[in-house]
Amino acid sequence: MVARVIPVEEFDLVIFGGTGDLARRKILPGLFRRYRSGQMPEGARIIGAARSDMSADEYRQMIAEAVAEFGGEESADKDGLDGFLRNLDYVPIDAKGTGGWDALAAKVRQDVVQAFYFSVAPSLFGDLAERLHTNRIANSESRIVVEKPFGRDLESARALNGTLAEHFDESQIYRIDHYLGKETVQNLMAVRFGNVLFEPLWNNHYLDHIQITVAETVGVGGRGAYYDKSGAMRDMVQNHLMQLLCLIAMEPPSKFGADAVRDEKLKVIRALEPVDSHHIVRGQYDESSDGPSYREDVENPRSFTESFIAMRCHISNWRWAGVPFYLRTGKRMKGRSSEIAVVFKDLGHSIFEGDEARHRNILAIRLQPNEGMDLQVTIKEPGPGGMRLVDVPLDMTFADALGDHEIEEADAYERLIMDVIRGNQTLFMRGDEVEAAWQWTDPLIAGWEARNDVPKHYEAGSAGPEDAMMLMHRDGRRWREIKG
Template identity: 80%
Template sequence: MVSRVIPVDPFDLVIFGGTGDLARRKILPGLFRRYLSGQMTPESRIIGAARSEMDDAGFREMVADAIEEFGGPEKSEKAAIAEFLDKLAYVAIDAKGEGGWKELAGQMRDGVVRAFYFSVAPSLFGDLAERLHAHEIANSESRIVVEKPFGRDLETAKALNATLAGYFDETQIYRIDHYLGKETVQNLMAVRFGNVLFEPLWNNHYVDHIQITVAETVGVGGRGAYYDKSGAMRDMVQNHLMQLLCLIAMEPPSKFEADEVRNEKLKVIRALQPVDSHHIVRGQYDADGDSPSYRDDAENPRSFTESFVAMRCHINNWRWAGVPFYLRTGKKMKARASEIAVVFKDLGHSIFEGDEARHRNILAIRLQPNEGIDLQVTIKEPGPGGMRLIDVPLDMTFSEALGEEADDVTDAYERLIMDVIRGNQTLFMRGDEVEAAWEWTDPIIEGWNKRNDVPKWYDQGSSGPDDALMLMHRDGRRWRDIKG
């Protein structure tokens, strides 16, 4: 299988926060991989912009170090790295003042795509947008990329959207969620809407329930101060898990175009029912030997912020009436794994008896690690001894199915940045989507605050609090085992 790489139009990409951690770990090494693949054309340029006093040579040295530290096999391509570094420039910029803006304006070229990546705190978005227009650096064709958090509640999300809308049209704003750039997430849409096998079964007549799990083995050490003001609900559920829920539950769009897809996602969010308090479990990881507890990591001995959330949701529409969606996410869990599992109903009538009758089909979409899709089906166990049934996966692990091309599966950030250059907003959130998600999320958080809700302790390396297991057991169901 030969990978088809279509070059994008020449561009000038300005990365505000170009010396920051995200730029070093993801954005700049990813752009080098796109250059190496031929997708980023030789005429394109990247301009780092940050507070640090640095010249072009210093920035290029920093980027070379970042590729060496965070790159994969491509970091051995020394000649290509040297060519890539020649495409880089740097401007020291004062986001709240006037320093560096004239220099940046002088770097921009006519006749190429102009894109601006706001890899900075949301508090600086307005200042950057204002100065880009005041110095005529951005125009009606320019695009901006903004990182989450997109507010911390409905009120701040509306304010942030209004700030950006004062300078840019909605068609120019790309709210990036790297989960939507994952290969498997896009394959989810291909599986759903490209195969006659699944779409007829994708409803409450055949689906028993759906589980969405995003589990991490790391804690919040190093970012405890930020996380303690956010928590798992704001940091993960309102954006990442919400987007996965939308993609798995949305109606088929009339065509695969940005607004058509995002209109259907918005309908899912607006159809979500309020969640009862007894259908939500919050948790905090406890200390484990020398490994500190959440409160130790957050340096807040009285913190009620959750590092784990599990909940049962319902979508109030014809397709999903009566089908529960179980969401869970947490830190310091037994394995690092992100998975969507569609659990189909039992057969209406089984010709088998006893244990042999209790088998279910499950479609599992693995987002990380080992991206892939498998369908659990029931077969006869090989060998003599009668009709003994076992469940086996029809497995499409990308690294196995695609062979050596799997080594070239594009990182989410790479794919999404190239979509920005193309002007394709399909995998980016629209402003009304963000606000609708907060409108559903805010009452849950407000309820916790009013009740002085205290998270349940859970052991590090576990699957979360016992109450999360009971959330499923009360319904006669079980969480799937978390496997890395």
């Protein structure tokens, strides 16, 4: 069974920042894979736009090298790459001036789907939006894609939304979060809302707690200047982890449609309670044999910015009353892992005694690496010797279940870009959703700044600060192991 590929409509996609790192590493190699899969129509065109003064042929050569480096095994398809490159064009452009805009206007068609990817700093969003309209390039059906950060607090997020709203309707704005393009994240909605097995149990009667972990082995690297002004809270919790929490906790939408899904996600954010200071742990990684400390990475010996954060959250509604959500994310940790663990309650009464009575069902949803799900169930250990119970994973590896067939592997970015072309906003954040997330986040940041809170140090390659372990232990629980 080969995965179905449904072609999209003919389109013109303009990538502002088309020579940048994101375009070369993710966007264009991903579009090449969509081209090879047959999802891009022959008439589709991709136009790079950036400050660099180069010809279209020089741009094609740059992208050919990028695809060779980041495109995976499929980049060896020379005929496919040649066909893809023929769809590429380039325009040198001045985002704040007049240079290049007439040339871009002459290239972008008005009778196909128009999409404009703002792969640039947010400070340029307003300039690009204004010039797209003053030069009559964009129209009422055009779509724009904007990357995070969507502001750094509520005030700046409102200003950014206001700037975009001056030229584009909310239905035209696609705020991209690549976590929502992952196969397992989308399967989360299918598993939860498509199976009677789970939805009746998805509440405080049956669930003990939920853990969301996003652990990285890398440090801040070359992002030190940006990261030291944001930290783990702004960089990860306010967007990525918040989105995962919403998908886990939201009520069933009336239908699988953009506004219906986003309405329910917004309700979750608005129902989040403020987090007490003793339910938040912030940390910074120390120097190790594998690399420098956080403060050395960001070249700020007095930095109080967190590279790790863990917290206990609660949602004030009927479904989740009394069920804690534990969020954890950090850099330079012992393993690379993104996982949602749904931990079920103990049996009301166990017929077994001693250690045999202490077993729990856990639904583990792995976002990376090795995307998939498994359900931990309790069985009798095979063999003689009495009733010995063991926990084993009930395998839900989708490729194995479907057999040894060709399963289409698509990067999160390419999935989401194809959704933009289709006009499907389901997996993109709405403006009020972004603002609500900042409204919850801002007081937490203001609180630890007012307390002059100092992050706890943790050993690089560990599971984070010891205080994060205690956050769970005080509640009689423990974090899921991060495997190295």
